[in-house]
Amino acid sequence: MQVDSGVAHVVSLVSSRARLEDMSDDKAPRNENRSTLPDVSAFKAYVSGDWADRERPVARVREQVPFCVERRRALSTEFAGKTLVIPAGQWLVRSYDTHHPYRAHSSFTYYTGWGSDTVADSVLVLTPRGQEHDATLYYRFPAGRGTDEFYSDADIGEFWVGPRPSPEGVAIELGMATAPRAEFDEIAAHADSTWLVIREADVDVTAAVDAARGATLDADQDFFRFTSEQRLVKDSFEIAEIRAAVEATKLGFADVLRDIPEIVAHERGERLIEGTFNRRARAEGNFIGYETIAAAGDHACILHWTRNDGKVRDGDLVLMDAGVEVESLYTADITRTFPVSGTYSPVQREVYEAVREAADAAFAVVKPGIIFKDVHAAAMAVIARKVAEWGFIPVTAEESLAESGQHHRRYMVHGTSHHLGLDVHDCGQARKEFYKEAVVREGMVFTIEPGLYFQPDDLTVPEEFRGIGVRIEDNILVTATGAENLSIGIPRTADDVEAWLKAQR
Numbered sequence: 001m002q003v004d005s006g007v008a009h010v011v012s013l014v015s016s017r018a019r020l021e022d023m024s025d026d027k028a029p030r031n032e033n034r035s036t037l038p039d040v041s042a043f044k045a046y047v048s049g050d051w052a053d054r055e056r057p058v059a060r061v062r063e064q065v066p067f068c069v070e071r072r073r074a075l076s077t078e079f080a081g082k083t084l085v086i087p088a089g090q091w092l093v094r095s096y097d098t099h100h101p102y103r104a105h106s107s108f109t110y111y112t113g114w115g116s117d118t119v120a121d122s123v124l125v126l127t128p129r130g131q132e133h134d135a136t137l138y139y140r141f142p143a144g145r146g147t148d149e150f151y152s153d154a155d156i157g158e159f160w161v162g163p164r165p166s167p168e169g170v171a172i173e174l175g176m177a178t179a180p181r182a183e184f185d186e187i188a189a190h191a192d193s194t195w196l197v198i199r200e201a202d203v204d205v206t207a208a209v210d211a212a213r214g215a216t217l218d219a220d221q222d223f224f225r226f227t228s229e230q231r232l233v234k235d236s237f238e239i240a241e242i243r244a245a246v247e248a249t250k251l252g253f254a255d256v257l258r259d260i261p262e263i264v265a266h267e268r269g270e271r272l273i274e275g276t277f278n279r280r281a282r283a284e285g286n287f288i289g290y291e292t293i294a295a296a297g298d299h300a301c302i303l304h305w306t307r308n309d310g311k312v313r314d315g316d317l318v319l320m321d322a323g324v325e326v327e328s329l330y331t332a333d334i335t336r337t338f339p340v341s342g343t344y345s346p347v348q349r350e351v352y353e354a355v356r357e358a359a360d361a362a363f364a365v366v367k368p369g370i371i372f373k374d375v376h377a378a379a380m381a382v383i384a385r386k387v388a389e390w391g392f393i394p395v396t397a398e399e400s401l402a403e404s405g406q407h408h409r410r411y412m413v414h415g416t417s418h419h420l421g422l423d424v425h426d427c428g429q430a431r432k433e434f435y436k437e438a439v440v441r442e443g444m445v446f447t448i449e450p451g452l453y454f455q456p457d458d459l460t461v462p463e464e465f466r467g468i469g470v471r472i473e474d475n476i477l478v479t480a481t482g483a484e485n486l487s488i489g490i491p492r493t494a495d496d497v498e499a500w501l502k503a504q505r
Helices: 016-021 041-048 062-078 106-112 148-152 167-174 181-188 203-213 219-230 236-258 260-265 269-284 297-301 346-364 373-389 397-401 407-411 494-504
Strands: 083-087 093-095 123-129 132-139 177-180 195-197 293-296 317-322 334-339 445-448 451-453 469-471 474-478 483-485
Touching (some): 041 148, 062 106, 062 123, 062 219, 083 203, 106 123, 106 219, 123 181, 132 181, 177 181, 195 203, 236 260, 236 269, 236 317, 236 334, 236 445, 260 269, 269 293, 269 317, 293 297, 297 317, 317 469, 334 469, 334 494, 346 373, 346 445, 346 469, 346 474, 346 494, 373 407, 373 451
Parallel strands (some): 083 195, 132 177
Antiparallel strands (some): 083 123, 123 132, 445 474, 451 469, 474 483
């Protein structure tokens, strides 16, 4: 995916409710100036009656319940006696009264199993009971047909956004108690220093907990860090979901290759690549796992090129970095670099196969017991050797690989691997000793994604190399004896990519 810079990015989530309340000085109800909703008793009486019973949606996660129970049990062991608050988060405003597509916070999903159909603003609370915890899910229960919310609230009214699942159904599907969301606000008013909260998930929940306990606790960060480190090793359910995400992503790549004639004909062909893949992501999963990179020509040298507004020309390489997020919210993260014409030029092929050699070298070292950063080192040994052989750096490969050198990193400034799961850069809060410097264990899933990027204005490389950007990214599962490339079914050698293009056309 968008390659990990290694810098921790703290995401500040904006409260939809707070922003909407601040949009006018007189605090008038939103859109009151254009509302046509009748405010008369006849309408209210008529809209509230004569409705048949209908089936309500279910949470669709029952097969994940045993895994979530085990995940919560680990929290009980680590945080005995603590009340643990894990919010799903609110809708995020896109513009005024429209929202971004809703996605629950990954920590909430991990411990509840509730995925793409999560009701926004929900909160999981784990209350201590001896050395264990009782789990309660606070969420907005369905509003009856006799309530104003049903027809008048465009954010959550069922006339506007559809029915919400019943508390009985949610309790059965998730295997935990349910309670109305408003009750959480009541108990949060009595929070004390034994309460811990995932701070970034919902600013309103965090503010309520802080106000009641009278402080911001450093222990909140320890709590968040533990939840991140717990996800480093995937269980069998998670692995199956990532496999499904990879298979859906493969279909999306094939769709794009079939559309190349139309893509080339359009002034903004990169947008067609993005749109074609997004269509498959919505058909096969929940959404895309991250913003698709559809980088043609020298745009491939821009690591996070997501504007995707360029033309795709015959003779270009296209670096496509994309992943489908399935309904459980697990995502794939695949990159392939293919020639628009169907055939790599000699220089394009040379760069491409150098990157593949680096990827293969990294994959070859993966097994339980190595150190995670060894994967990057294996790829870098090949990258340094290649650019030294081509005469692009003023030192030998060995000198460049030394800590005091690193000349080869000019052409690949990003890392080779990051963990993958609910977040495309999964487990990002984990400490260095649990991530970069950690011992690799069976059940870990991470990417291998070396690349070479020769900027169009880079005077250190011959002109024929300038503007060529190549990345190959695969999703790797650590097994008991080695590793499995989960995305090996998506062609990755130069010969196989050319044959794939021919077959799709």
